[in-house]
Amino acid sequence: MARGISRQLVVLFAAAAYGQKLGPITADSLRANLTYLASDELEGRATPSRGLDKAADYIADQFKKAKLQPVDGSFFQTAAVADLPGNWKRNLPADAPATVRNVVGLLRGSDRKLRDTYIIVSSHYDHIGTSAAGDDRIFNGANDDASGAVSVIELARALVKAKPKRSILFVTFFGEERGLLGSRYYGQHPLVPIASTLAQLNLEQIGRTDASNGPQVKGANVTGFDFSNLPAILADAAQAAGVRIWKDATSSDAYFSRSDNQSLADLGIPAHTLSVAYDFPDYHKVSDTADKIDYENMAAVDKAIALGLLKLASNAEPPKWNESYAPARKYVEAGRKLHPAPTN
Numbered sequence: 001m002a003r004g005i006s007r008q009l010v011v012l013f014a015a016a017a018y019g020q021k022l023g024p025i026t027a028d029s030l031r032a033n034l035t036y037l038a039s040d041e042l043e044g045r046a047t048p049s050r051g052l053d054k055a056a057d058y059i060a061d062q063f064k065k066a067k068l069q070p071v072d073g074s075f076f077q078t079a080a081v082a083d084l085p086g087n088w089k090r091n092l093p094a095d096a097p098a099t100v101r102n103v104v105g106l107l108r109g110s111d112r113k114l115r116d117t118y119i120i121v122s123s124h125y126d127h128i129g130t131s132a133a134g135d136d137r138i139f140n141g142a143n144d145d146a147s148g149a150v151s152v153i154e155l156a157r158a159l160v161k162a163k164p165k166r167s168i169l170f171v172t173f174f175g176e177e178r179g180l181l182g183s184r185y186y187g188q189h190p191l192v193p194i195a196s197t198l199a200q201l202n203l204e205q206i207g208r209t210d211a212s213n214g215p216q217v218k219g220a221n222v223t224g225f226d227f228s229n230l231p232a233i234l235a236d237a238a239q240a241a242g243v244r245i246w247k248d249a250t251s252s253d254a255y256f257s258r259s260d261n262q263s264l265a266d267l268g269i270p271a272h273t274l275s276v277a278y279d280f281p282d283y284h285k286v287s288d289t290a291d292k293i294d295y296e297n298m299a300a301v302d303k304a305i306a307l308g309l310l311k312l313a314s315n316a317e318p319p320k321w322n323e324s325y326a327p328a329r330k331y332v333e334a335g336r337k338l339h340p341a342p343t344n
Ligand SMILES: [Zn+2]
Pocket: 124, 144, 145, 176, 204, 205
């Protein structure tokens, strides 16, 4: 009983302390940004396309308004389409944009000793474009993954006010739907040192609560829940926002490789994807539209994520891969390569 009460007090104290520091995270702001990114004007944000370029410009503008800093003088990391891997390029029309861009913004850490270490928060902002036939031909990709992109924007606004000790790099990737292209590109051309990048939290499908396996209110899953202690750090911090971060036993390990966390996990960085719903009724259909998003719930989940990121960036020890969990073995090995044990 006594332990329960003191635990409650700690949680309440954390909520009060963090709550004052964070900038606002609101349903209205999330709705405004998502309604634009998932609008027909952006034509389903295929990689590459005019719509994708418009989305990148919009996100960069929001990063600037949030007072993030450019990286190497730019809010964009530009890749030539011709240099990207895969057979999909054969089907592109001759007048396709020739370049695609990751959108990046940096929040410089406030602590002189810790500011050269980095936490990455990311999402993909591309989707699957348009279909050849049908009345509605535009795949709006509201939940997948405009919801992640607007959450990254909102977290930037909130965390700038909180002045975390470590630096946080905010990234939205192109080409996830073509095979994690933007995050793979980032991994090959990192903007901050990989060895100083302590963790990545990737956000996917944050907006829909009507999951195929039942309503998901004030909760979120993290893929590879037992692969490292990062999910437990998040879960602990999220309690103060009344949000439960939990392990979906059937999908947690299987979905680890299905989003942009995989690219940095392969390099040894503890990296996971957080989602409110994995499977939802309009997944990869033209009906994944902005009107079906639960904005109030998304704001609550984003507050919980902000508390988790603040903890990672200010208070927690760097996350570690779980050496005793067999499915994480290849990442434990990659982590050892990235941070070799000192020898005498
Ligand atoms: Zn996605």
